Amino acid sequence: MKTIEQFKNKKVLVLGLARSGESAARLLAKLGAIVTVNDGKPFEENPAAQKLLEDGIKVICGSHPLELLDENFELMVKNPGIPYSNPMVERAIEKGIPVWTEVELAYLISEAPIVAITGSNGKTTTTTMIAEVLNAAGRKALLSGNIGFPASEVAQTAQAEDTLVMELSSFQLMGVDAFKPHIAVITNLMPTHIDYHGDFEGYVAAKWNLQNYMTADDYLILNVNQDLAKELAQKTQATVVPFSTEEVVDGAYLQDGLLYFKGEAIMEADEIGVPGSHNVENALATIAVAKLSGLPNESIRETLSSFGGVKHRLQKVGDLDGVTFYNDSKSTNILATQKALSGFDNSKVILIAGGLDRGNEFDELVPDITGLKKMVILGQSAERVKRAADKAGVTYVDAKDVADATRLAFELAEAGDVVLLSPANASWDMYANFEVRGDEFIATYESLKG
Template sequence: MKEITQFQNQKILVLGLAKSGESAARLLTKLGAIVTVNDGKALEENQAAQSLLEEGIKVICGSHPLELLDEDFALMVKNPGIPYTNPMVARAMEKGIPVWTEVELAYLISEAPIVAITGSNGKTTTTTMIAEVLNAGGKPAHLSGNIGFPASSVAQNVTAEDTLVMELSSFQLMGIEAFKPQIAVITNLMASHLDYHGDFESYVAAKWQIQKNMTADDFIVLNANQELTKLWADQTQATVVPFSTKEQVDGAYLLDGVLYFKGEAIMPAAEIGVPGLHNVENALATIAVAKLSGIDGAIIRETLAYFGGVKHRLQYVDQINAITFYNDSKSTNILATQKALSGFDNGQVILIAGGLDRGNDFDELVPDLKGLKHMVILGESAPRMIKAAEMAGVPYTRAEEISDATRKAFNLADSGDTVLLSPANASWDMYANFEVRGDVFLNTVAQLKAEN
């Protein structure tokens, strides 16, 4: 990692732990900072805080005392999920203390060039696709950021010969200052996280932070299917490379079932290893990054053809008696389920859906449900989901939880059918998160295979 001295003997407050906070505290200490960690979880229940305390780092747990900010801190590094309305963050900003997220630290120490990916949907799949293609092309890529690996940890171990491939959330991007990727990707933009940002315009502004320090020597890959991103083309210093499934653009595009980059045919869309038009978009963004990075088209084609998806994100699971199972537990909203269904023949799909009841109806999902072979419905939102099924004319069965739903779906399926878990709802009515929900599905499929 780069040897930087700007934090030596600087008093820095790390607000909130989790993986990113723990990583930031250790890195800053290594860089010579005088670090204080403040986390809301009580010390006796806080293993990360205990570990940092044992390493000699000052830790204050169990509350967020505003008087802590009376100390002369030069910087606050906050957990991305903590909103700027938080009293500690608001007070820091009032006092003129810079507030960063740890991805800024990763940028400052990284010897490797950065490919940064953000967007509302598809960013994890696209991030993973990009890393796999770069690795296959002989350019060692290291996943980091919102994908689950703290960027400030991964950045410590990369060299100038590597590439740091970072998935970035709007929350993380709000806390950058000098951060500058060599290539940036915005997969798409939909209304999301409005409870955090307040309105769509603020959410979009946070995403657009990704390019604020880029120059004409850098590239930003934008989705030309969206009018919003088209409008951005002349609002950045970076060189814009568009991708589109709807028109031929000066970048990556779909034409007559084939994916191209600037006139070079890369591969038929039908060969992509994961289904759905949204994954064609993800593949086009990946192709743009790969070609800008000098990867041969044949390597891109082979890698994307064998791409198996990301766990819980339209993940191919297995086949039992010619019945195929897909795990899309990450589909926690209507749009994600609409995208998942777009990749299948509805007449051969048994859809497992339902979960946390947030009070929204599913009327806009009805056109996408029409023609489904069957639905297995569960969770708090079941009454609303049943209403949508009835409006779409789809037969349905109730289930108690995911294991029950998976077995019922399997029994309803015939050879050639697909069982798709794509709930269109968050998991918190029954499971701690979508990963736990998806793991129950995976385990049940494994049990069914053993039984059959």
């Protein structure tokens, strides 16, 4: 970790704890800052705050008193999930106090070059692919950021010969200042998190902060299947490396079933270890990073061929009696399920779908489910999903939960078929989150196998 002096004896307020806030507070204290932590959770219910206090860091819990900001803080580091409409954040901005997220701290102390990945869809899978490709080639890649490992914690152990591979959300990128990755990827940009950013333009602007300080010596990898990316490519100082599944570009692209980088064939698209057209895009972005990092083609091909996906994101769980099980519990909306189905022959798929009823119909899904072997339908939204199945001419059975659905789907399947959990719905009618739902699918597969 770099030794930096800029925080020495400076008063810094860390707003919001969780793991990233605790990491930021500890790092700032290590760098000589005078740190105060403010978290809404009461102190007696807040083990992280208790431990920080034991270690000599000031904590104020249970509320967010605005008068706290009269203490001449020179910096606020906030939890990414706290919106800028929060009164504490608004008051800090009024007072001219810089408001950062902890990824800026990670950048300032990291000895390792940074590969940063953002986007609306596919960023976790792409981040994981990139790390696995780098590690397989003997380059030590350290995962961090939105993927679950606070960047300011991981960066402290990164060596100059390592690579810090960071997944970044728009929330995190709103709070960067001088942040500068050596290689950056934007997987795609779709309207999302509008409640946080106000409009799509605000969301795109947050993502675009990724490249603010990049130069011609740095590489920005963009998905030029989107016209928006083509427009943005004209507005950066970075060297743009495009990728596309629709046209030949001066970067990574799909042509006649092969994945290329600058005219050089790397591998067949069908060799990618996870199905779906979206995963071809993810693999192309990964190939671009790998080739810019000087990795050999064979290592890239072998790693992407054996890639099993990210847990709950079109994750191959295993095979049983010739039937393959895929866990795509993260598919909490129609678009995600459409993408999942794009990687399979519908006539071989038993789809498990349904969940929280948000009041929407599933007509958009009809073309994508047409031709399915069978559906197993569950949850509050079951009647709405059944209407779409009827329109698509797909027969279905009812299930009471994911465990029941998985067993029913396996009974309906034959060798060569796929059992796909891709619900197109949130999980909250039955499960605390999509991870719990996916874990039940995996556990049921294991019990069937056992």
